[in-house]
Amino acid sequence: ETGVTQSPTHLIKTRGQQVTLRCSSQSGHNTVSWYQQALGQGPQFIFQYYREEENGRGNFPPRFSGLQFPNYSSELNVNALELDDSALYLCASSPGLDYGYTFGSGTRLTVV
Amino acid sequence: DAKTTQPPSMDCAEGRAANLPCNHSTISGNEYVYWYRQIHSQGPQYIIHGLKNNETNEMASLIITEDRKSSTLILPHATLRDTAVYYCIVRSTRSGNTGKLIFGQGTTLQVKP
Numbered sequence: 001e002t003g004v005t006q007s008p009t010h011l012i013k014t015r016g017q018q019v020t021l022r023c024s025s026q027s028g029h030n031t032v033s034w035y036q037q038a039l040g041q042g043p044q045f046i047f048q049y050y051r052e053e054e055n056g057r058g059n060f061p062p063r064f065s066g067l068q069f070p071n072y073s074s075e076l077n078v079n080a081l082e083l084d085d086s087a088l089y090l091c092a093s094s095p096g097l098d099y100g101y102t103f104g105s106g107t108r109l110t111v112v
Numbered sequence: 113d114a115k116t117t118q119p120p121s122m123d124c125a126e127g128r129a130a131n132l133p134c135n136h137s138t139i140s141g142n143e144y145v146y147w148y149r150q151i152h153s154q155g156p157q158y159i160i161h162g163l164k165n166n167e168t169n170e171m172a173s174l175i176i177t178e179d180r181k182s183s184t185l186i187l188p189h190a191t192l193r194d195t196a197v198y199y200c201i202v203r204s205t206r207s208g209n210t211g212k213l214i215f216g217q218g219t220t221l222q223v224k225p
Contacts, residue, residue, distance in 0.1 A: 004155075033212065042199060042215030043156065056212055090155050092213075100146065101213065103155030 004093050004104035012110045013081050021076040021107045023091030031094040032074040033101065034066060038087045049074060078109075086111045115139065116200045118219045124194075126225050130187040134200030137181045143204050145176060146213070147185045149196040156199065156215075159185065190223045197221075 005024040013019050025032050031050045035043035045058035049068035063079040072093070078085055088108050092101035117135040124130040136145060144163050148156040160167055160174045162183075167174045173186040187194055199218040 035213075035215075042197075042218055043213070045212045045214065048212060058212070088153075092155075100158050100161060102158065103148075105155045 004091055004102050006089075006091050006104035006107050008107060009105070010108045010110075012112060015081055015083060015111055017081050018077065018079045019081060019109065021078075021089050021091075021109070023074045023076070023093075023104060025072045025074065025091075025093035026102050029093035029095050029102070030072050031096060031099075032068055032072065033092045033094075034074070034076045035090040035092065036060070036085075036087045037090060037106070038084075043090055046076070081111045083111050085109065115143075115202045115214065116216055118198075118200050118216060120217060121220045121222070123222050123224055124187075124190045126192060126223055127189055130190040130194065130221055130223070132185040132187075132198050132200075132219050132221065133182065134185070135182045136200070136202050139180050139202050140204070143202045145174065145180075145183050146201045146203050147172070147174065148199045148201065148213075148215075149194075150199065150218070151193075151196045159198075161203075190221075192223050192225065195221060195223045 004026050007022045033048040034046040037043040046060050048056040052068045065077045068074045088106040090106045092103045094101045144161050146161040147159040150156045160172050162174045176183045197218040197220050199215050201213050
């Protein structure tokens with residue numbers, strides 16, 4: 001079985017721009033979560049999608065938005081990028097709400 | 113906020129057992145204890161989880177105290193590749209809950225030759 005794949009692996013954007021990060025879930029996984037990890041910190045929960053519906057959100061502003069597609073792949077969109085958005089963005093998928101998560105290797109976003 | 117407390121760092125000699133403690137004194141009856149680890153610049157890797165019984169898999173053992181207020185992750189024969197940040201997480205799988213993972217600062221385990 002394939003794991004969780006994220007693209008791109010690295011990205012540099014300018015403050016004020018918009019970015020879309022992509023995640024391909026592990027086969028059979030209908031739940032996907034996104035996390036932001038700043039340097040030296042633990043991952044922080046952004047939001048989660050279950051069967052294409054958002055079913056949980058962390059303390060992140062509305063300019064962080066997402067989508068989950070019928071094939072359970074997912075996107076994280078961030079508008080009006082700020083310097084503090086520089087971080088490792090992690091996607092994690094699960095076969096259901098009561099199961100463990102498999103994480104991707106992340107996308108390293110640098111905002112300059 | 114994270115519901116667990118872990119020491120910020122630990123050292124372990126290669127080949128010896130690494131015992132990583134975690135305090136979760138406010139854990140409730142429907143919350144599981146999960147352990148993940150994160151090797152530098154990679155995504156977190158699932159290790160093991162348990163509710164109240166001790167658990168063992170090919171990677172590690174998880175010992176949960178009878179009152180469930182603390183637990184210990186045991187890596188029986190640590191290798192240099194086990195050097196990582198280890199996160200202890202309590203997670204609710206109650207119906208309707210997102211089951212999100214709340215990461216704390218974790219324990220940085222340094223395995224030394």
